[in-house]
Amino acid sequence: EVQLVESGGGLVQPGRSLKLSCAASGFTFSNYYMAWVRQAPKKGLEWVATISTSGSRTYYPDSVKGRFTISRDNAKSSLYLQMNSLKSEDTATYYCARLKLPGYPFAYWGQGTLVTVSS
Amino acid sequence: NIVLTQSPATLSVTPGESVSLSCRASQSISTSIHWYQQKSNESPRLLIKYASQSISGIPSRFSGSGSGTDFTLSINRVESEDFSIYYCQQSYSSLYTFGSGTKLEIK
Numbered sequence: 001e002v003q004l005v006e007s008g009g010g011l012v013q014p015g016r017s018l019k020l021s022c023a024a025s026g027f028t029f030s031n032y033y034m035a036w037v038r039q040a041p042k043k044g045l046e047w048v049a050t051i052s053t054s055g056s057r058t059y060y061p062d063s064v065k066g067r068f069t070i071s072r073d074n075a076k077s078s079l080y081l082q083m084n085s086l087k088s089e090d091t092a093t094y095y096c097a098r099l100k101l102p103g104y105p106f107a108y109w110g111q112g113t114l115v116t117v118s119s
Numbered sequence: 120n121i122v123l124t125q126s127p128a129t130l131s132v133t134p135g136e137s138v139s140l141s142c143r144a145s146q147s148i149s150t151s152i153h154w155y156q157q158k159s160n161e162s163p164r165l166l167i168k169y170a171s172q173s174i175s176g177i178p179s180r181f182s183g184s185g186s187g188t189d190f191t192l193s194i195n196r197v198e199s200e201d202f203s204i205y206y207c208q209q210s211y212s213s214l215y216t217f218g219s220g221t222k223l224e225i226k
Contacts, residue, residue, distance in 0.1 A: 035215075037163075045155075045163065045206055047215040059213050061120075095162060103210045105153035105169075109162040 002026040002108045004096045009113030012086055022079040022096030022110055029077035033099045035106060036070060036081050038092035048094070049081065050102070064090075086117045121145055121209050123152075125218035131226040132197055140192040140221045142207035147187045151211035154183055154192045157220075158203040166205075167192060197223070 008020040020036070036048040049070035050059040058070050069082040079096055093114050097106035122145040132138050142152060150170035155163040165174055167183035170190055180195040194201055202225055207218040 044219045045157075045208070045217040047208075047217065050213070050215070061214055102213055103151060105165055105208065105210060106155075106163070107165055107168075109164070111162055 002098065004098065004108060004110035006094060006096050006110045006113035009094065009115045011116045011118065013119050014086060014088060014117055016086055017082070017084045018086065018115060020081040020083070020094055020096075020113060020115070022081075024077045024079065024096075024098070027098070029072075030074040033101055033104070034070075034072060034079045035097045035099060036079075037095045037097050037106065037109075038090075039095070039112075040089070040092040043092075046092075050099070051079070083115070086115075088117050091115060091117045120214055121148060121212050121216050123207050123209055123216055123218035125205075125207060125221050127221060128219070129222045129224060131224050133226045134199055135196055137193070137195050138197060138223065140194075140205055140223075142185075142190040142192070142218050144188045144190070144209060144211075148209050148211035150186050151209055152183075152185070152190045153208045153210065154181075155206045155208065156201075156203050157206065163206065194223075199225075 003025045005023045012018045035050040051070045055072050067085045071080045093112040095112045096110040098108040124143045126141045154167040157163045171183045182193045204220045204222045206220045
């Protein structure tokens with residue numbers, strides 16, 4: 001059974017940093033592209049980052065480019081999101097999601113971890 | 120960026136009715152559209168991929184259609200468990216985008 005379990009969320013002050021983790025199990029992690037998708041409270045879904053199987057290619061929307069970094073450790077079947085210079089508008093539940101390749105849908109989602117940016 | 124416009128924002132229906140939800144893309148995206156269902160306090164779930172392809176484990180009352188810029192998610196005879204929010208998402212561009220969602224509520 002595919003499982004994605006996020007951790008690392010919490011309350012952080014504006015301008016500070018936070019690193020999220022996603023532990024994957026039930027599939028060969030190194031064979032899949034992975035992504036982060038977020039959802040602000042009572043709002044819709046927003047794609048945040050995608051990473052290739054080897055980690056050599058990454059993609060970001062303009063809203064987080066230069067502040068967020070997605071990475072992975074295939075030996076540990078783990079996905080990460082380093083978030084720097086956090087803003088109040090980054091407050092959201094962050095989901096880890098699996099996709100097979102670019103162009104594929106997000107077939108599996110974690111339960112999410114809440115990040116609150118506030119002073 | 121490719122913008123996806125979903126309509127209506129809210130759809131009020133009686134269980135047993137059949138409904139259609141719309142998703143329009145700002146440019147042609149072939150059939151690179153996917154539909155998700157999100158129930159309250161849950162993670163999104165993939166319902167339909169590539170506009171019309173079914174997903175294992177998803178009830179057959181859910182179907183999708185469309186290509187180019189106009190897409191439709193249809194639910195044949197809505198059941199009580201279907202009242203939730205539905206999102207479309209494009210994967211034509213590597214800069215993925217989602218629609219703003221359609222909330223299906225009980226009339």
